[in-house]
Amino acid sequence: MKLHKLFLLGLAVITLASCRNKSNLEEVVQIPEPEAQETQSVYGNPADVKAEKGKFKMHGLPYAYTALEPYLDARTMEIHYSRHHLSYCNNLNKAIKGTDLENWTLEQILKNGDPNNAEVRNNAGGYYNHNLFWEIMAPKTGGQPKDTLAAAINRDFGSYDSFKNQFVTAAGKQFGSGWAWLVVDKTGKLVVGSTPNQDNPLMPEMPVKGTPILCLDVWEHAYYLKFQNRRGEYISSFFNVVNWTAVEKKYVEALKHVVKP
Numbered sequence: 662m663k664l665h666k667l668f669l670l671g672l673a674v675i676t677l678a679s680c681r682n683k684s685n686l687e688e689v690v691q692i693p694e695p696e697a698q699e700t701q702s703v704y705g706n707p708a709d710v711k712a713e714k715g716k717f718k719m720h721g722l723p724y725a726y727t728a729l730e731p732y733l734d735a736r737t738m739e740i741h742y743s744r745h746h747l748s749y750c751n752n753l754n755k756a757i758k759g760t761d762l763e764n765w766t767l768e769q770i771l772k773n774g775d776p777n778n779a780e781v782r783n784n785a786g787g788y789y790n791h792n793l794f795w796e797i798m799a800p801k802t803g804g805q806p807k808d809t810l811a812a813a814i815n816r817d818f819g820s821y822d823s824f825k826n827q828f829v830t831a832a833g834k835q836f837g838s839g840w841a842w843l844v845v846d847k848t849g850k851l852v853v854g855s856t857p858n859q860d861n862p863l864m865p866e867m868p869v870k871g872t873p874i875l876c877l878d879v880w881e882h883a884y885y886l887k888f889q890n891r892r893g894e895y896i897s898s899f900f901n902v903v904n905w906t907a908v909e910k911k912y913v914e915a916l917k918h919v920v921k922p
């Protein structure tokens with residue numbers, strides 16, 4: 662009997678130890694919150710950025726604020742989209758409220774609006790330009806254009822390197838705030854240029870005219886936190902996140918509006 666009791670006692674001890682071990686295992690396998698989610702919560706979600714009531718809306722970003730790291734930093738992306746771009750959108754809505762412009766498309770406002778109306782001009786430009794800027798960037802892109810766009814760049818600039826040199830020069834030499842552009846002009850040719858402030862190539866009397874398919878924001882708000890006054894480094898960094906597939910789609914679309922002679 663004594664032996665039997667000892668056996669049962671031993672079995673109970675083993676069972677208890679086993680349960681404890683199981684309990685420990687269950688604690689160990691609890692998965693901590695992924696770092697990415699933590700990072701996301703620090704910078705917020707672009708989809709949460711909403712315009713005040715009005716005709717034009719914020720479209721969100723096709724990627725997270727962190728997605729273009731290390732080339733464009735998350736803090737700058739967040740401030741740029743959720744404050745600067747949002748302000749242009751809200752101020753444009755205020756500027757056109759109660760006017761005929763509420764019935765115009767954004768492109769009509771840019772092409773045919775009164776250039777002396779600074780409030781509409783600056784904010785319509787700022788709204789349009791930033792929408793395009795977010796669209797033509799993406800993570801894990803860069804490299805060089807392919808197919809149709811590559812052929813057009815070779816045709817109109819001689820080579821990709823020649824195009825890039827022209828674009829980098831236009832972006833670097835734009836005095837003060839402004840934008841660098843690759844546009845399709847009215848003959849279907851690709852042209853590089855720059856505009857000051859929030860002007861763009863759809864507006865009348867611009868130094869570069871046509872349908873924009875690629876743009877680079879060279880306002881200091883676009884790069885100062887990471888690059889300070891080193892605009893050249895920012896411009897080089899930008900080429901690591903150019904989504905050439907998106908640019909090519911815009912090129913093909915723009916060609917449809919070219920009037921054949």
Ligand SMILES: [Fe+2]
Nearest residue numbers: 745878880883
């Ligand atoms: Fe900007």
